Amino acid sequence: MTDLPKTDLTKADFGENFTWGVAHASYQVEGSWKADGKGLSIWDTFTHGGGRIRGKANGDTACDFYNRYDSDTALVKEMGFDAQRFSISWPRVLPNGVGRVEERGLDFYDRLVDSCLEQGVEPWVTLYHWDFPQVLQDQGGWTNRSVLGWFEEYVDVVTARLGDRVKNWMVFNEPCSFVLIGHLLGTHAPGNRSLRKYLAAAHHVNLCEAVGARVVRANVEDANVGTTHVVTPMRTVGNTERDRKAKASIDAISNRIFWEPNMGMGYPVDDAPLLRGIDRYLKPGDDQDIRVDWDFVGVQYYQRQMVKPWPVPMLRGVPWISRNHREYEITAMGWEVQPDGLHEALTRWNSYNAVPKLYVTENGAAFPDHVVDGRVHDSRRIAFYEAHLRELRRAIQDGVPVGGYFSWSLMDNFEWAEGYVPRFGLVHVDFDTQVRTIKDSGYWFQRLLEAKSTEPA
Ligand code: GCO
Numbered sequence: 001m002t003d004l005p006k007t008d009l010t011k012a013d014f015g016e017n018f019t020w021g022v023a024h025a026s027y028q029v030e031g032s033w034k035a036d037g038k039g040l041s042i043w044d045t046f047t048h049g050g051g052r053i054r055g056k057a058n059g060d061t062a063c064d065f066y067n068r069y070d071s072d073t074a075l076v077k078e079m080g081f082d083a084q085r086f087s088i089s090w091p092r093v094l095p096n097g098v099g100r101v102e103e104r105g106l107d108f109y110d111r112l113v114d115s116c117l118e119q120g121v122e123p124w125v126t127l128y129h130w131d132f133p134q135v136l137q138d139q140g141g142w143t144n145r146s147v148l149g150w151f152e153e154y155v156d157v158v159t160a161r162l163g164d165r166v167k168n169w170m171v172f173n174e175p176c177s178f179v180l181i182g183h184l185l186g187t188h189a190p191g192n193r194s195l196r197k198y199l200a201a202a203h204h205v206n207l208c209e210a211v212g213a214r215v216v217r218a219n220v221e222d223a224n225v226g227t228t229h230v231v232t233p234m235r236t237v238g239n240t241e242r243d244r245k246a247k248a249s250i251d252a253i254s255n256r257i258f259w260e261p262n263m264g265m266g267y268p269v270d271d272a273p274l275l276r277g278i279d280r281y282l283k284p285g286d287d288q289d290i291r292v293d294w295d296f297v298g299v300q301y302y303q304r305q306m307v308k309p310w311p312v313p314m315l316r317g318v319p320w321i322s323r324n325h326r327e328y329e330i331t332a333m334g335w336e337v338q339p340d341g342l343h344e345a346l347t348r349w350n351s352y353n354a355v356p357k358l359y360v361t362e363n364g365a366a367f368p369d370h371v372v373d374g375r376v377h378d379s380r381r382i383a384f385y386e387a388h389l390r391e392l393r394r395a396i397q398d399g400v401p402v403g404g405y406f407s408w409s410l411m412d413n414f415e416w417a418e419g420y421v422p423r424f425g426l427v428h429v430d431f432d433t434q435v436r437t438i439k440d441s442g443y444w445f446q447r448l449l450e451a452k453s454t455e456p457a
Contacts, residue, residue: 004382004440004443004444004447005379005382005383005386005444007386007444007448009386009389009390009448010448011448011449011450013393013396014392014393014396014405015396017403018402018403018404018405019082019083019122019359019403019404019406020080020081020082020083020404020405020445020449021076021081021082021083021084021085021122021124021404021405021406021407022079022081022083022084022085022406022407022408022409022410022426023084023085023086023124023361023362023406023407023408023409023410024065024084024085024086024087024408024409024410024411024413025086025087025126025129025130025173025413026086026087026088026089026092026129026131027041027043027059027062027089027129027130027131027414028059028062028063028129028409028413028414028415028416029062029063029065029086029410029411029413029414030059030063030064030065030066030089030092031059031060031061031062031063031064031065031066031067032061032064032066032067033058033059033060035066036092036102036104036105036108037095037102037104037105038089038091038092038095038102038105039091039092039094039095039096039097039102039133039134039135040091040133040134040135041089041090041091041131041132041133041134041189042130042131042132042133042134042137042141042189042190043059043130043131043189044058044059044131044134045134045137045189046188046189046190046191047059050191051188051189051191051417052187052417053416053417053418053419054417054418054419054421055419055420055421056419057419057420058414059414061431062414063411063412063413063414063429063431063434064434066108068434069108069111069112069115071436072410072411072436073112073115073116073119073121074119075410075411075427075436075438075442076119076121076410077119077120077121078438078446079426079427079438079442079443079445079446079449080445080446080448080449080450081407081445081449082120082121082122083121083122083123083124083168083404083406084116084121084122084123084124084410085124085125085126085170085361085406086112086123086124086125086126087125087126087127087128087129087131087173088109088126088127088128088158089105089131090128090131090132090133090154091131091132091133091134091135092105092108093105093106093109093154093157093158094133094153094154094157095133095135096133096135097133097135097136097150097154098136098150098153098154101157106157106158106161109158109161109162110161110162113162113165113166114165117165122168123165123166123168124166124168124170124361124406125158125162125166125168125169125170126170126171126172126173126228127154127155127158127169127170127171127172127216128151128171128172128212129172129173130173130177130178130182130188130189132189132190136150137190141190141201142179142183142200142201142204142205143183143196143197143200143201143204144204145204145281145283147204147208148204148207148208148211151208151211151212152211152212152215155171155211155212155215155216156215156219159215159216159219159220160219163216163219163220163221163223166220167220167222167223167224168224168226169216169220169223169224169226170226170227170228170298170361171208171209171212171213171216171225171226171227172205172208172209172212172227172228173228174228174229174230174300175202175205175206175209175227175229175258176229176230176232176254176255176257176258177230179198179201179202179205179258180198180253180254182201183197183198184197184198187417188416188417195277196277199275199277199278199281200281202257202258202278203261203278203281203282203286204281205258206258206261206262206290207286207289207290209227209262209290209292210262210289210290210291210292212227213225213227213293213294223295224295224296225294225295225296226294226295226296226297226298226359227262227292227294227297227298228297228298228299228300228361228362229255229258229259229297229298229299229300230300230301230302230362231255231299231300231301231345231348232254232255232302232303232304232305233304233305233341233344233345233348234247234250234251234255234304234305234306234307235304235305235306235307236306236307236308236309237306237308240309242309243307243308243309245271245309245316245317246307246308246309246310246316246317246318247307247317248271248272248316248317249271249272249273249274249315249316249317250305250307250315250316250317250318250319251271252268252269252271252272252275253272253274253275254305256268256271257272257275257278259352261290262290262291262292262294263291263292263352263354264287264290264291264354266287272316273313273314273315273316274314274315293354294354294355294356295356295357296355296357296358296359296403297349297355297357297358297359298358298359298360298361298362298406299345299346299349299358299359299360299361300360300361300362300363300408301341301345301346301360301362301363301388302335302362302363302364302365303335303336303337303338303341304336304338304341304344305319306319306320306321307319307320308320321334329380331365331366331367331384331422332365332366332367332368332421332422332423333365333366333415333418333422335365337365337384337387339384339387339388339390339391341391342360342363342388342391342392342395343391343392343394343395343398346358346360346392346395346400346402347395347398347400350395350401356401357403358400358401358402358403359402359403359404359405359406360392360404360405360406361406362406362408363388363405363406363407363408364381364384364385364408364409364424365380365381365384365424366415366422366423366424367380367384367423368423369423369428369439371428371437374437375437375440376428376437376438376439376440377439377440378439378440379440381426381439381440381441382440382441382444385407385441385444385445389405392405407426407445408424409424409425409426410425410426410427411425411426411427411428411429411436412424412425412427412428412429412431413425425439426438426439426441426442426445427439427442
């Protein structure tokens with residue numbers, strides 16, 4: 001395709017053993033919400049009642065990936081990627097959350113893994129990307145300490161079955177998002193707005209990071225075990241003491257609370273008075289049990305966050321978007337495009353020293369696509385990837401050990417509370433017909449990754 005923007009980036013810039021992948025998650029693509037004995041997840045119940053979802057959308061059908069995984073994986077390969085990051089739906093495998101295993105659900109992931117391997121695509125599996133079993137939610141979900149045992153059982157079932165072929169495992173996708181947005185802000189499932197629930201869930205999720213990592217290592221030979229975190233660098237307009245405290249507080253509440261306990265650094269309560277109540281959920285020995293020696297951490301970067309001082313002593317600061325300070329391009333999610341934030345995010349994680357390797361496990365953007373004569377033009381997305389890959393290259397040149405990059409996302413999918421409006425895919429999905437069309441950005445990657453071109457003339 002001769003009209004694609006040129007780039008001087010090359011695959012070789014990122015090193016020989018660099019992993020190039022795409023990412024997606026069970027609830028966002030699979031559909032088949034009641035097929036083959038699957039139990040309900042909190043996203044099924046949230047979208048069918050209670051939750052405010054744009055366009056009253058749900059994931060009942062989504063991208064029908066449950067039936068189309070084989071041809072979708074072929075698209076991954078066609079665009080030149082060699083890895084696919086996907087997640088497992090806990091209630092598909094254990095409809096009651098614990099106990100009876102639904103073999104048909106487990107078989108689906110078995111077939112998906114085999115399909116990846118047969119097509120030369122390395123499977124990277126996330127154990128939990130937000131679709132928690134509703135039956136366990138009815139018993140308190142992540143706020144109930146029994147979740148340590150429930151999660152252990154679930155991880156054991158999945159890794160015992162797939163661990164002979166899957167070597168790369170991520171315990172969680174973005175604890176910040178499902179704990180903070182789901183339990184304190186209430187706009188994601190399970191839709192709670194409770195400080196107590198947020199603190200309890202945060203501590204139990206942090207403990208489950210360690211539980212999950214331990215079970216993966218016990219069941220999988222030569223496992224590469226990590227987890228993923230969204231990294232949102234904070235910034236303020238001013239640089240007063242109040243600004244600094246505001247920034248430190250919001251950073252602690254959304255970032256450090258989920259990163260540092262696993263590295264044995266405890267909770268950042270000094271910087272965030274809001275977190276003081278977390279002590280109530282700590283038990284003797286937790287400070288040891290919570291520790292994890294990660295093989296890698298997956299850094300997920302989308303945007304920076306503007307913070308301003310707020311006269312509530314518990315909070316000190318508040319996330320804030322000021323039109324006056326919007327100096328950057330805005331995506332369809334309302335997020336500012338700030339590529340150097342990726343360099344900042346990677347550099348910050350590298351400074352922890354406790355983690356030997358980083359992967360960018362998500363990065364991407366939603367923009368409106370232009371469909372013309374069977375082609376999908378998305379020049380802004382191409383520019384976004386170009387700029388972010390430059391920052392990634394700069395981080396690698398600076399010595400940050402980054403082993404790979406995963407685009408979010410393989411294809412347009414269910415974007416949580418935003419429904420199907422924002423499109424993040426490298427592949428366009430017509431949700432009426434389920435027809436897939438590789439976008440210009442997908443062909444741009446194909447050229448970068450030097451894949452054999454199958455582009456239309
Ligand atoms: C997240 C998730 C993805 C999102 C993506 C775009 O970060 O919220 O990992 O499920 O779809 O980030 O918002």
